[in-house]
Amino acid sequence: MPHDTDSEHNPAMKDNIFQQPLNKVSDFVFDQSVVRVFPDMIKRSVPGYATIIQMIGILTEQFAQADSTCYDLGCSLGAASLAMREHIHVPGCDIIAIDNSEPMVTDCRENLKKTPSQVEVDVRCTNIEELDIQNASIVVLNFTLQFIAPEQRQNIIETIYKGMLPGGLLILSEKIAFEDPQQEKLNVHMHHTFKRSNGYSELEVSQKRSALDNVLSPEPLKIHQQRIISAGFSSCDVWFQCFNFASMLVLK
Numbered sequence: 001m002p003h004d005t006d007s008e009h010n011p012a013m014k015d016n017i018f019q020q021p022l023n024k025v026s027d028f029v030f031d032q033s034v035v036r037v038f039p040d041m042i043k044r045s046v047p048g049y050a051t052i053i054q055m056i057g058i059l060t061e062q063f064a065q066a067d068s069t070c071y072d073l074g075c076s077l078g079a080a081s082l083a084m085r086e087h088i089h090v091p092g093c094d095i096i097a098i099d100n101s102e103p104m105v106t107d108c109r110e111n112l113k114k115t116p117s118q119v120e121v122d123v124r125c126t127n128i129e130e131l132d133i134q135n136a137s138i139v140v141l142n143f144t145l146q147f148i149a150p151e152q153r154q155n156i157i158e159t160i161y162k163g164m165l166p167g168g169l170l171i172l173s174e175k176i177a178f179e180d181p182q183q184e185k186l187n188v189h190m191h192h193t194f195k196r197s198n199g200y201s202e203l204e205v206s207q208k209r210s211a212l213d214n215v216l217s218p219e220p221l222k223i224h225q226q227r228i229i230s231a232g233f234s235s236c237d238v239w240f241q242c243f244n245f246a247s248m249l250v251l252k
Contacts, residue, residue, distance in 0.1 A: 098123070
């Protein structure tokens with residue numbers, strides 16, 4: 001996925017999924033309608049997304065190990081995979097990118113074809129819960145864990161830890177919740193203000209929030225950190241945060 005989008009000049013690419021009133025708001029699904037507008041959707045909905053993608057590339061240059069594998073878990077259209085691929089300069093290092101949305105996987109493969117590279121990217125359509133992590137120097141979970149059932153998250157983090165090489169890096173980006181009710185209310189309000197400032201109407205903000213209610217389950221940073229340390233990782237801290245979106249660097 002490109003870091004930017006020309007959706008402003010191409011109405012077919014503009015996110016208007018929730019523009020009209022819906023009799024019933026169904027649960028959010030990463031189907032073809034979402035894939036078609038995803039670059040515009042993510043740019044207008046997630047503050048700092050482009051910065052996070054750029055830094056994933058820079059971190060890859062630092063942490064990618066020779067003869068290892070980098071994982072992009074929940075790869076969507078391949079933004080993180082493209083950033084990693086561009087910055088892998090060690091021999092024998094490849095990428096495995098997975099997503100459980102067939103339309104996302106199809107378009108991810110097409111996006112990767114647009115720029116040639118010596119670094120191999122194996123794009124698979126499967127569930128993260130079923131993946132066996134092996135020989136990993138970098139694992140990226142970029143706004144992915146939040147869509148996994150909370151009771152399955154510990155097992156995923158432990159699987160990543162067991163399959164990661166010493167000195168490996170997990171980049172975990174998530175929409176977060178706040179334990180302080182005032183902070184929760186403020187940060188949710190500011191996120192919605194951010195979306196409105198990017199052209200979404202009050203109706204679009206409201207209907208999308210309803211669609212995500214049963215699909216996306218944010219947790220406080222403390223819960224993520226407890227889960228990470230419990231799995232055996234040696235260090236975890238936030239390197240980026242804007243309102244209720246944060247990214248952590250987790251070291252083995």
